[in-house]
Amino acid sequence: MTEPIFISEYRNPKQERRKKLMIEIGIIVAILIILAVVMPLALPTFRLKLLGRFLALAIVALGIDLIWGYTGLLSLGHGIFFALGGYGIAMYLKLNGPEGPMPEFFTLYGVDQLPWFWQPFFSFPVTLIAVVLIPSLVAGIFGYLVFRNRIRGVYFSILTQAALLVFFNVFNGQQEWINGTNGLKTDQDFFFGMVVNSPQAQITFYELTIIFLLLTYALCRWLTSGRLGRALIAIRDDETRVRFTGYNPTEFKTLVFALSGAIAGVAGALYVPQTGIITPNIMEVAFSIEMVIWVAVGGRGTLIGAIIGALVVNFAQTFLSEQFAEVWLFFQGALFLLVVTVLPDGLVGWFKTWLDSARSLLGLQEKLIGYPAIDKDPDIQKERQEIEH
C-alpha cells in the first residue's frame, strides 16, 4: 500500500555488464559461424581469398585502433611492422618451397651462401616467434626512444612516416638480401605439404585468419576494458595529468606501440600467403595512411569499428575499381573528407546516434529534453520522482 518514495533508477551495473557481455559473445559467435562456415560455401574461391585478405587487414586495423583510437598516437608507419611479419612468413615459405634451401633469386646477384638472417626461417616455430617478436621489438625500441623524449602529436606521426620511408628504401635497395624491389613470390611454395596457391592451402589460411582476428579482438578487448585501457584513454585525454598522478606514460605508450606492432606483424604474415607475393611496395606511404583511414571510417576508439572500417573500405575499393577503374582514388579522398567533417565518430558512431534517435522515435526510450548532463543527473531524476509521488 505504501509505495516506496524513491524507486531506484539505477540498474545493477554488474548484471547489466554481464548481460551486455553475453550479447556481445552471441553476436561474435554468429559472425564467426557466418565467416568460417557459410562464407567458404557461399563464395567463389576468388572472392573468398579477397575476404581472407581483408580480414587480415582488419587485424592491423585493430592494432591501429589500439594506439590511435585509445591512446591517441597516430602512426603513419604501420606498414613497417606489417611488412616485417609478411617477409618473415615469405622467407619461411621460400626456404621450404621447391626452390629451397637456396631461393633462386640469390644466384641472379651472385650470392652463393644463404645470408645469416635467413637461417632461422627454416624452422616453422622460429618463424612464428619472429613474426610476432621482430615487429614488436622494432616498434618497442622506436617507441621508447620517441616517447622518452616526449615527442607527441604531429611530430610523432611525421617520425613514423620517416621511419617507414627508411625501411622502404632499405628493402627496396637490398637485392642480394631479399630480392629488392621484386619481392618474394610465395604462391608456388609449400605450406605443410600443400602448394600455397592451392584451394586447400588457401582455405587453411582463411580459417587461420579468422582465428587470429578473433584472438586479436579478444586481446584488445581485454586490454581496453580494464585499468590499463582506462589508463590509455587517460593518456589520450591528458598526458600531463597522468604523469602527475604517478604513472609513467612512456612505459604505457611503449608497451601499446609494441603490441600494436606485433599485431601488424601477425596480420602481415596472414596477408602475404593469401596474396601470393610480398614486395617493398607494401611499405608505400599511401598504404600505411589507408590503414588509418579504415579505422577513421569505421570509428576509432571502438574495436568493432576498426574491423568494419577495414572491410567496408576494402570491399568498396574492389567494387569501385572493378566497375570504374579511375574513380577509386577520388572516392577514397572524398570518403576521408566526409568522415573527418561529417562523421567524426565513423560508421559505428553514426549508427549509434541513429539507433538512439530511432529508439526515441519509436517511444522505446525517453527522449532527452535538456542536456544529457541535466536529464541523466541522478539528483534531478530523484527529485522528479519525488514530485510525481
Place this chain on the structure above:
Amino acid sequence: MGNNILEIENLTVSFDGFKAINNLNFSMEAGELRTIIGPNGAGKTTFLDIITGKTQPTEGRVYFQGRSLLGQSEHKVARLGIGRKFQTPRVYLNLTVRENLDLACNRSKSVLKTFFSKPSSSDKRNVAGLLETIGLFPKAELKAALLSHGEKQRLEIGMLVAQSPDLLLVDEPVAGLTDEETENVGSLLIALAESHSIIVIEHDMEFVRQIARKVTVLHQGSVLCEGTMDEVQNDPRVIEVYLGSEEV
C-alpha cells in the same frame, strides 16, 4: 629540519637569464595548511613546477621529507607522495567519475601491475569514500565531461587525495567558481588539511581569508614576508607590492 615536510634552500631558476625564482628559501612543517600569494609573475607556478619535477632549478636544493627532489621526473615525485592540482581542472573527460578516481587510487602504477591488477576491495572502498567526501556520489557513473566546472574542480581534488599524498599542491582552486562553489572547495580543503600538508596558491583574497592560517607572500621570485593573514595584510612591503609605492 626534523619535522619539516618541505625544505627549500637558496633556490634559483632562470630562463635565459630571467630569474623566475631568485634565491628563495622556504620551509613548511608537516600538517600545515600554507597559502602562497603574490602578484602576477611572482614565480608562484614556477615554484610548484620545481617541487613537482616539471622544471629543474638552476641552483639550490629541494628536500621532501628529507629526500632530495632534484633530478626526479614528475611521476617519481608523485609516487613519493606529492600531489598537484592544476589551475584549470584537468580530469579525464572520457572516463566516468569513478574511473577517474580509481586510476588515481591505484597503488601500483607500473605498467604491468596496472595491466594485470584489478581494483582491490580496499581501493573500491577508498573510491566510494572519496565520492562521498567530494559530494559526487550520485554522479559516479557519469562521464567527467558532463560535470560542471566546480564539480570538475572537486573531482580533481578528489583524485589528488586518492593518490594519498603527504603533500598537496593546489594551484588557484577557485578561479572561475561561483561564491557557493568557492565555499565548498574551501571547506573541502580545510577538511583535507586535517590529514594532509597542503600548499594553496591563490589570488582570491576572500578565499584566502576563509582558509588561511599561515600566508607566504612571493614577490619577484623571493619570499617577501610570512605570517598570519592579518600580519601580512598590514605589512607595508606587501601593500607596496600590491598597490604600488607612493614614490613612483
